[in-house]
Amino acid sequence: MLDHLAFFYQVIIASEFLLKEAIFLLGDDGFEGDLKAFYAKHLEDEKGHAEWLKEDLGEHPINLHFGAAQLAGMAYYLVRHVHPVALLGYMKALEGHPIPIEYVEAVEKAHGAQAGRTLRLHAIEDPHHMQELEAVAVPSQWAPLVESTRLQTRKLIEGLS
Template identity: 40%
Template sequence: MSIPFSRALNARLALVAPALHRASARLWRPDGDLTGRYRRYLWAMHAVTTASVPLLERAASACSRWDDGWAPSLAAYFAGHAEEERGHDAWLLADLVAAGEPTGEPRPLPPPLVVELAGAQYYRIEHRHPATLLGYLAVLEGHAPSPVLAGVLAARTGLPEAAFRTLREHADLDADHIAEVERQLDRLPLTADQRTEVAVSALHTAGILARLFDQLAADPGGHR
């Protein structure tokens, strides 16, 4: 019996997970300016989330260019997930306001790593295959915030509970989301080449995310 693709992909991601976990631990360490790091994190996640719905919609549309018999069902999944993600960027802006951060114009430029994160997916969707977006989703949905993180950060920063809605919601929602991503990975009759491209997309995403967390973990002066 062949190993389900989701399990094989998770085995590959396990090799890079320690770097992601270390970067996350540095980001949320209790010393230094944790409040400032959390605000920078919110702005970075706002930039990531702003790209999420357009990426899913682009992938859904791109499925129509392929004659794979399963492409329409993948398009339906992407379109449905876009609706589930719609409006989450507004949650992050509300969190920022509650955290005492002005959200009017001009807003901070998105970190170049966020542009690389989303831009790589646009390239893969347009020039490779929209199924590669499943690798990106497997990492983002599979590394949801811990259910206790919002409470820990609220206690350590003194920020109000209203500043942590997105963390709380995603700790709950992403468990269902990653289960659906894995169902898609296991039910689609992807070719060996397509599976490789999905895996490369996932590993690339995990690497960029670890670098982004490391960057956010640095003090403004560059000190960890």
């Protein structure tokens, strides 16, 4: 269980930088301005979560997981070299499958309440975040990229399980 958390720690540490990169690359007007504001709000919502998860892991080692590097690397490439809207698909894949509360409770039972702190927060917040992600109006030209990114991210995650 804690190895699973360590994997997600590595995914989460990339999230802040992905959001910052997307914000940097987006324009200030129209769709890009709206998307930039959405990413800035999400960045604020996610602030500190990686550090919390690291604290939750306590002394458990965080070994390099190349699957986390694959996920983040794909997202970095798409944000930087295709369009920052691709990050929406990545976020939908990660937040569109909320952590079951039963899993959180199993982690807490096995490793103490502290180990489940950040998991519990995401189990509660991710459904709300998904509603926000779905509400973002994506121009038709970018909708296939968002959906393809979501599907590819899910495929990578499922292949790692």
